[in-house]
Amino acid sequence: NADSVWGSLDHTINAVWSLNLKARYAYSEFDQKVQSLFGSDGFVADLPLMLPSSWALTNAELFQRQEEYSVLGNALAKFEIGPSENTLLFGADYSQLNDEGFINADLGPYGLGVGAVDLMAPEFSVAYGNPDASINSPSVRNTTYGGYVQLQSSFYKRFHQLCSLRLSGMEIDFQDKTSGAAAKTQTLKPLPRIGGVFDVTDQVSLFAGYSEGMRGQPFVNFSGAPRPELSRQIEAGLKFDFSGRLSGQMAVYRIERSNVAVTDNLDPGLRSIAAGQQRSRGVETDLIWQPNEKIGVLANYAHTRAEFTDDLAGVAAGNRLAMVPEDSGRLWANYRFQQPELKGWSMGVGVYLRSGAYLSNNNVFKTGGYHSFDTAIAYETQQFKLAATVKNFTDEDYFQPYGYFAGRVAPASGVSVFVTAVVKF
Numbered sequence: 001n002a003d004s005v006w007g008s009l010d011h012t013i014n015a016v017w018s019l020n021l022k023a024r025y026a027y028s029e030f031d032q033k034v035q036s037l038f039g040s041d042g043f044v045a046d047l048p049l050m051l052p053s054s055w056a057l058t059n060a061e062l063f064q065r066q067e068e069y070s071v072l073g074n075a076l077a078k079f080e081i082g083p084s085e086n087t088l089l090f091g092a093d094y095s096q097l098n099d100e101g102f103i104n105a106d107l108g109p110y111g112l113g114v115g116a117v118d119l120m121a122p123e124f125s126v127a128y129g130n131p132d133a134s135i136n137s138p139s140v141r142n143t144t145y146g147g148y149v150q151l152q153s154s155f156y157k158r159f160h161q162l163c164s165l166r167l168s169g170m171e172i173d174f175q176d177k178t179s180g181a182a183a184k185t186q187t188l189k190p191l192p193r194i195g196g197v198f199d200v201t202d203q204v205s206l207f208a209g210y211s212e213g214m215r216g217q218p219f220v221n222f223s224g225a226p227r228p229e230l231s232r233q234i235e236a237g238l239k240f241d242f243s244g245r246l247s248g249q250m251a252v253y254r255i256e257r258s259n260v261a262v263t264d265n266l267d268p269g270l271r272s273i274a275a276g277q278q279r280s281r282g283v284e285t286d287l288i289w290q291p292n293e294k295i296g297v298l299a300n301y302a303h304t305r306a307e308f309t310d311d312l313a314g315v316a317a318g319n320r321l322a323m324v325p326e327d328s329g330r331l332w333a334n335y336r337f338q339q340p341e342l343k344g345w346s347m348g349v350g351v352y353l354r355s356g357a358y359l360s361n362n363n364v365f366k367t368g369g370y371h372s373f374d375t376a377i378a379y380e381t382q383q384f385k386l387a388a389t390v391k392n393f394t395d396e397d398y399f400q401p402y403g404y405f406a407g408r409v410a411p412a413s414g415v416s417v418f419v420t421a422v423v424k425f
Helices: none
Strands: 002-012 019-037 054-081 084-106 114-116 132-134 138-155 161-176 182-199 204-215 229-242 247-262 273-291 295-310 329-337 345-354 370-380 384-391 399-402 406-413 415-425
Touching: 161 204
Parallel strands: none
Antiparallel strands: 002 019, 019 054, 054 084, 054 114, 084 132, 084 138, 138 161, 161 182, 182 204, 204 229, 229 247, 247 273, 273 295, 295 329, 329 345, 345 370, 370 384, 384 415, 399 406
């Protein structure tokens, strides 16, 4: 279950200055009970425990609870100096994320499972039972705070730039109630961001940007002092808009991540250290075609190469990150009825396509590519919207990587219907 509440307060002081204050509280919890496989390579289970095709069964439970508090405020000033139009922003924020949970597993009286299954002739004859032994029960509190200043300017309505600097603080408080291990770290780091857009014509613009980031570590059982994860991103591309009929953008990017949590192979409990290095490079495109008020077509495509740049995760540098498809795209067409008796009604249909993705970081097995057709129908007025969406209405049969342990897949959910209602006031 997941619940959240948020609020926002805006106040205009005069024609130049305005103030904004936001606050948010969120809570989520899940308790997942499964009967899982393990083989001679552990829970990755790429290799059978007993040749030729038998794996051991274990009862497992994964529990996680997250609670978040956040508040931010800023002051905004809009003014002109000569040929420039400027927006100056001062702000500060504070947030706290409490993340705790445990993994319980029952490996049987001799550590060889509570049963076995031959996947050449599968028969699951052992019923699930709640496990007793706790593998780990860490809790991580990520506290983020900082202040920032940002200037966004346009010169001669042709060149647009953004420069910002954030002094960001991060405090990570880690505790493992099972082993008694505890560590607390604090990091203060300046995070710059700069970007620019140049309007070549009224229809075509070029853009480029660079930014740095820092974030806390999620639900991880550390063997040493935790450190925040760091990132650097650079991107460039072009945007176009031809009379509102055809618009879109194309971009290339590169993201480098450091201090990623990876398994500490020197630790007897195979806990984690914040030391891994990863890189993602790719191309993204978006296209919107709207020849008239009735028809709208959306198309997008992404090519991503996400890989390890060191061997600290226990795999060779250059191995691909698990569960990240190399290619994905979507095509969606929407039709708005213009007849007076059907005013407010619309319907759409589309297809999502995705290439296969590796199941684990060792890149041994990979899912196949798949496609899924969706459709939707909606009725909307100024105050009300009712929509029904049917996912995978052709009931395509495919498998996706599943992020529980590693090396797992989950079958497609089949035909799914979602109904949403929105009231505006």
